[in-house]
Amino acid sequence: MRIVSSIARKIVAFLRSVERAMREESVHAIEQELKELESAFLLMILGSFVGVRTMTPLLSLELLEGLQEEVELLRERAFKGEDVIGEVASALGGGT
Amino acid sequence: MIEALKPVGCCPHVLLVIGKGGVGKTTISLYLARQLSKRGKTLLLSLDPARHLRKYLADGAPGMEVSLISLEKEIEEIVSRHADLLRSLMPSLSAFNLDEVMDIVRYSPGAEEEVFLRKLLSAYRSKNEYVVIDTPPTGVTLRTLALSKLYVAWLDRLIQVRERIVALRYTIARTTRGEATIRDKALERLYQMREEYSWLERNLTSAESTSYVLVTIPEPLPMYEMEESLRFLRERMKLKPKLVVLNRVLPEDVAMRLGLLEAQRRYLKHIEALEINHAVVEHLERPLEALEDVDELERKIKVVVK
Numbered sequence: 001m002r003i004v005s006s007i008a009r010k011i012v013a014f015l016r017s018v019e020r021a022m023r024e025e026s027v028h029a030i031e032q033e034l035k036e037l038e039s040a041f042l043l044m045i046l047g048s049f050v051g052v053r054t055m056t057p058l059l060s061l062e063l064l065e066g067l068q069e070e071v072e073l074l075r076e077r078a079f080k081g082e083d084v085i086g087e088v089a090s091a092l093g094g095g096t
Numbered sequence: 097m098i099e100a101l102k103p104v105g106c107c108p109h110v111l112l113v114i115g116k117g118g119v120g121k122t123t124i125s126l127y128l129a130r131q132l133s134k135r136g137k138t139l140l141l142s143l144d145p146a147r148h149l150r151k152y153l154a155d156g157a158p159g160m161e162v163s164l165i166s167l168e169k170e171i172e173e174i175v176s177r178h179a180d181l182l183r184s185l186m187p188s189l190s191a192f193n194l195d196e197v198m199d200i201v202r203y204s205p206g207a208e209e210e211v212f213l214r215k216l217l218s219a220y221r222s223k224n225e226y227v228v229i230d231t232p233p234t235g236v237t238l239r240t241l242a243l244s245k246l247y248v249a250w251l252d253r254l255i256q257v258r259e260r261i262v263a264l265r266y267t268i269a270r271t272t273r274g275e276a277t278i279r280d281k282a283l284e285r286l287y288q289m290r291e292e293y294s295w296l297e298r299n300l301t302s303a304e305s306t307s308y309v310l311v312t313i314p315e316p317l318p319m320y321e322m323e324e325s326l327r328f329l330r331e332r333m334k335l336k337p338k339l340v341v342l343n344r345v346l347p348e349d350v351a352m353r354l355g356l357l358e359a360q361r362r363y364l365k366h367i368e369a370l371e372i373n374h375a376v377v378e379h380l381e382r383p384l385e386a387l388e389d390v391d392e393l394e395r396k397i398k399v400v401v402k
Contacts, residue, residue, distance in 0.1 A: 027271050034264040041257050048204070049182070049197050055250045057201040058210040061178045063254075066285030068181070 098131050100373035100401050101338045105304030108224045114231050115311035116321040120343040122149050124311050125230035126390050133160040136225030143167060143232040152387050167232060170211045175201050209240040220299050234321055238328050244297040251290040258283045301335055308337040313344045314363040340374040342367050375399045
């Protein structure tokens with residue numbers, strides 16, 4: 001009986017770790033999509049300043065006023081921790 | 097002439113006076129603003145790069161507010177206002193040279209139209225009963241009118257991307273922390289901007305809120321440009337101008353002496369055939385020099401309401 005219960009516990013633990021691993025894998029995949037989308041979004045807004053024109057510069061500036069916190073956040077994450085345009089450029093396959 | 101502009105909703109009702117350079121847009125705008133100022137608070141907004149309005153207003157314009165806008169100066173003001181913001185947000189722009197980046201904004205195709213669009217937005221938000229706009233060159237004006245729709249389309253696409261970002265952030269937060277409340281300032285700003293420009297577009301295409309006045313003179317190129325504006329308004333904006341003004345029509349004896357009678361009659365017939373309210377303004381004996389001269393137009397105008 002004790003053996004059965006021990007096996008059951010191990011099976012449950014195994015299934016939990018599988019579930020956790022799958023959850024982490026899923027979150028990781030979603031995080032990757034999120035990062036790509038955030039870069040694409042930033043590229044849509046800031047692209048016109050660096051020659052990748054997706055919309056007019058004045059509309060970009062108008063949007064930028066409302067996106068300061070957002071850009072700051074992305075800037076922290078960006079390459080070498082200091083360059084948001086670098087992040088945009090790396091999304092295009094370039095480097096800084 | 098004001099009677100031909102009905103329906104005139106309130107407030108404000110915006111009149112856009114459109115025409116080729118040199119046809120008398122500023123004079124007609126000033127005349128309309130003078131007439132409207134007798135009915136309610138009126139703002140005359142001039143975006144005419146030639147600044148013709150200045151010569152009439154040496155002694156001010158009683159009963160109405162006048163604002164002379166230079167699109168170039170407005171662009172410069174926007175550029176300098178945002179320079180610090182760009183510098184602080186994007187250090188790599190210093191590698192590109194910030195001045196060059198600001199030049200991109202300054203000389204970007206469409207910058208004048210974008211500034212004009214913002215001026216239109218502020219005109220509709222203003223606390224006047226009437227706003228008369230002496231527009232910049234026709235090309236800029238027509239492209240600006242089309243721009244509000246384009247802005248809404250751009251913002252819609254950005255909102256789609258942003259909504260997906262927020263949904264993903266929410267999913268990640270729920271999965272990892274169990275609960276989440278997401279407030280996204282960027283998305284809120286995008287919704288707000290889409291609402292503003294959709295509202296502007298609705299106003300621009302509403303006969304209650306806006307009157308389009310086309311001004312021309314009996315000469316080939318101004319008539320051609322009037323036709324092009326008319327086509328644009330009908331086909332792209334799905335609206336009809338309230339009034340076409342044929343300005344500087346010569347008295348028949350003078351036109352005959354100059355050999356212009358036949359052409360002038362042809363243009364008059366053409367305007368009549370448009371099935372739009374129109375006004376024929378006879379050529380004044382002397383050039384307009386002061387605000388009071390504009391009132392003299394009253395006795396030279398013949399309005400035909402269709």
